[in-house]
Amino acid sequence: MRNPSLQLSLQTSSLVVGFMMWVLISSLMPSIQEDIALTPGQVSLVTAIPVILGSLLRIPVGFYTNRFGARTINLISLITLLFPVFYISIADSFIDLVIGGFILGVGGATFSIGVTSLPKYYPKEKHGLINGIYGVGNIGTAITTFAAPVIAESIGWQQTVQLYLILIILFAALNFILGDKKETKVKNSMLEQIKGVYRNSTLWFLSLFYFVTFGAFVAFTVFLPNFLVNNFNLTPVDAGLRTAGFITLATFVRPLGGWLADKFNAYIILMFIFVGVTISGILLSFSPNIEWYSVGSLAVAIAVGIGNGTIFKLVPFHFSKQAGIVNGIVSAMGGLGGFFPPILLTTVYNMTGTYAIGFMALSQFALVSFVIVIFMYYQDHKNIERKIVDGSTEGIMVTDRNGDIQYVNPAFTQMTGYTAVEAIGSKSTLLNSGKHDPSFYNEMWTTIYENGYWKGEIWNKRNNGELFKVLVTIHSINNNVDEIKYYVGRFTDLSNSAEELKE
Numbered sequence: 001m002r003n004p005s006l007q008l009s010l011q012t013s014s015l016v017v018g019f020m021m022w023v024l025i026s027s028l029m030p031s032i033q034e035d036i037a038l039t040p041g042q043v044s045l046v047t048a049i050p051v052i053l054g055s056l057l058r059i060p061v062g063f064y065t066n067r068f069g070a071r072t073i074n075l076i077s078l079i080t081l082l083f084p085v086f087y088i089s090i091a092d093s094f095i096d097l098v099i100g101g102f103i104l105g106v107g108g109a110t111f112s113i114g115v116t117s118l119p120k121y122y123p124k125e126k127h128g129l130i131n132g133i134y135g136v137g138n139i140g141t142a143i144t145t146f147a148a149p150v151i152a153e154s155i156g157w158q159q160t161v162q163l164y165l166i167l168i169i170l171f172a173a174l175n176f177i178l179g180d181k182k183e184t185k186v187k188n189s190m191l192e193q194i195k196g197v198y199r200n201s202t203l204w205f206l207s208l209f210y211f212v213t214f215g216a217f218v219a220f221t222v223f224l225p226n227f228l229v230n231n232f233n234l235t236p237v238d239a240g241l242r243t244a245g246f247i248t249l250a251t252f253v254r255p256l257g258g259w260l261a262d263k264f265n266a267y268i269i270l271m272f273i274f275v276g277v278t279i280s281g282i283l284l285s286f287s288p289n290i291e292w293y294s295v296g297s298l299a300v301a302i303a304v305g306i307g308n309g310t311i312f313k314l315v316p317f318h319f320s321k322q323a324g325i326v327n328g329i330v331s332a333m334g335g336l337g338g339f340f341p342p343i344l345l346t347t348v349y350n351m352t353g354t355y356a357i358g359f360m361a362l363s364q365f366a367l368v369s370f371v372i373v374i375f376m377y378y379q380d381h382k383n384i385e386r387k388i389v390d391g392s393t394e395g396i397m398v399t400d401r402n403g404d405i406q407y408v409n410p411a412f413t414q415m416t417g418y419t420a421v422e423a424i425g426s427k428s429t430l431l432n433s434g435k436h437d438p439s440f441y442n443e444m445w446t447t448i449y450e451n452g453y454w455k456g457e458i459w460n461k462r463n464n465g466e467l468f469k470v471l472v473t474i475h476s477i478n479n480n481v482d483e484i485k486y487y488v489g490r491f492t493d494l495s496n497s498a499e500e501l502k503e
Contacts, residue, residue: 004121007070008133010178011114014074015137017171018110020144021081022050024088024161025101026222027148027243030229030236031157032097042094044346047222048339049101054108055335062112062328066186070117071179077113078172080106082165089161108218108335111137115312115327120184125262128313132258135309138251141221146244149225149236197319197326205372206314206326207333209270212277212365213307215337216300217250223345224297231355232290246297250305257309266317267377269310274370276303281363285356308334395470395491401484403428415470415493417463428489431460433467444474448487452476457494468495 025032026047032038038046065073084103091097114134119127152160197203224246228239260269277300284296311330319326345358395412399405408423416423416431423430436459447454455473462468470491477486 004118006178007121007180007183008118008130010174011070011074011118012134012137014078014171014175015110015114015134016140016143017167018077018081018107019138019140020167021085021104021107021140021164022054023141023144023221024085024104024148024164025050025097026225027145027240028152028157028160029226030239031149031152035157036092036094036097038094040346040350043226046094046097046101047226049098050105050108051218051222051335051339053102053105055105055332055339057106057109058112058332058335059325059328061109062116062331063325065113065116066325069180069183069185070113071175071181071183073113074110074175074179075172077106077110078168078175081168085161085164085168089158111335112328112331115315115331117183124317127317128258128261128266128309129255130258131312132255132309135254135258135312136251138217138254138308139248142244142247142251145221145225145247146240149240153237197329200319202376203319203326203329205376206311207330208372209274209307209369210311210330210334211337212362212369213273213304213311213337214331214334215341216277216304216362217247217308218335218337218339219341220246220297220300223341227345232293234290242294246301249298250301250308253302253305254309257306258313259309260306261310261313265377266310266313267373267380270307270373271370271377273303273307273310274366274373277307277366278363278370281359281361281366284359285363395493397423397428397489397491399428399487399489401486403487405430406486412491415462415468415491416460422463428487433459433461435459435467448474448476452478460491468493470494 029043029047033043061073061077081104084100084106088097088100088104091100114137115131118130118134122130148157148160151163221243224243225236225239228234228242229236234242257269257273260266280296280299280303283299284293287293287296312327315326315330341358341362344361345355348358349355392409393411395415396407396409397405397412398407405423405426405428408418408420412423413419418430444454444456453473453475455471457469458472459467459469471494472492473490475488476484477488479485
């Protein structure tokens with residue numbers, strides 16, 4: 001494979017171009033409305049429409065990037081973008097904008113290319129940072145949001161859109177020349193990959209998280225220019241500058257999120273993120289003026305920016321073998337998260353005369369995500385503990401206070417011959433050899449009740465009837481009111497070592 005740094009730079013800059021195209025219509029909407037009469041509902045639909053294809057197309061784009069490589073998929077995406085960009089430049093009706101805007105969504109779908117391709121070039125401990133750096137390509141939305149209205153004031157919005165055709169052709173040529181022809185390809189069935197992940201709750205939790213974080217980023221990007229003009233009477237250039245500031249801040253803290261996820265527990269970082277979005281959403285619900293609204297928006301930018309970088313550290317961590325399709329699904333849900341809020345906010349405003357309920361909905365989605373992150377954090381710890389126990393060379397058996405077996409590890413099965421299905425639900429006397437009298441066991445349990453543990457040698461019986469000697473340590477596990485809930489027994493097989501000593 002070619003130079004990783006070259007591919008990181010090329011794919012990141014290609015993402016910049018893709019995202020510049022993605023927000024063309026929303027950035028120029030105040031200028032477009034001067035020539036094409038649109039109702040508030042039509043404006044919301046037209047600005048949100050590019051998000052649809054840009055979201056749904058991310059799933060196949062992520063999959064086919066794994067199969068054909070970033071060079072091929074970037075070339076196809078950039079060439080495809082030539083049509084909608086030119087079509088929008090000659091649009092003169094609402095339908096023209098809908099058609100051009102829908103296909104313009106290809107620019108947003110290009111995000112799945114780099115998050116699928118670039119981790120192939122770097123070790124796992126750098127995936128968070130690398131995906132965070134690649135995510136800086138989001139700055140393309142800021143460039144268009146700020147620059148397009150300024151250029152449009154000088155040469156008109158139609159000619160401004162046509163200038164973007166030159167940029168597309170240039171980067172198509174760069175990908176053709178510098179793209180990696182030898183990138184590692186993964187040829188798997190899309191259906192098989194989907195079957196392998198769709199029942200995994202972690203996939204849908206990560207999708208929800210990205211729905212909130214990236215969805216908020218996209219929603220603010222397409223909503224702010226027109227909102228600031230209509231709600232606070234700002235000029236299109238001033239609104240574009242403020243929106244560009246939001247995008248820039250959210251974009252440049254994204255690598256920080258990836259770096260933090262590489263260094264610390266990603267779930268703890270997400271807890272702080274969703275608390276921040278919850279508080280910011282509440283602030284935006286009640287912000288009475290442009291100053292407080294700016295504070296709330298910038299707080300959202302910081303939170304979702306770090307969150308976006310953190311989440312894509314978790315995708316390859318949990319789904320290394322299905323990274324392409326999972327990256328596509330998660331990023332698609334993030335894009336869809338940006339489609340609904342502008343329409344929801346406009347609908348709520350038309351019904352109530354205020355945007356407060358819409359921003360409060362963002363706050364509540366973030367709060368739900370916070371609760372789920374806490375659940376996943378503790379579930380992750382339990383899984384790690386279970387893997388440690390399962391990997392132990394000692395046989396481990398867990399019983400409840402009545403002596404009913406609740407869990408056995410693989411080493412127990414290998415030692416005794418009893419499978420987990422056979423053992424779980426049975427009494428711990430399952431292993432009794434008959435070589436010890438009742439007084440032996442009475443003394444053992446008295447010691448456990450008094451001291452909380454017992455250690456000694458016992459003769460047990462395997463499933464095949466063979467007797468074997470083990471060193472056993474039994475501990476009682478108490479709850480928070482000091483009641484015994486479980487007993488944990490650890491077994492070390494002494495029969496093999498005894499036979500070796502005889503020899």
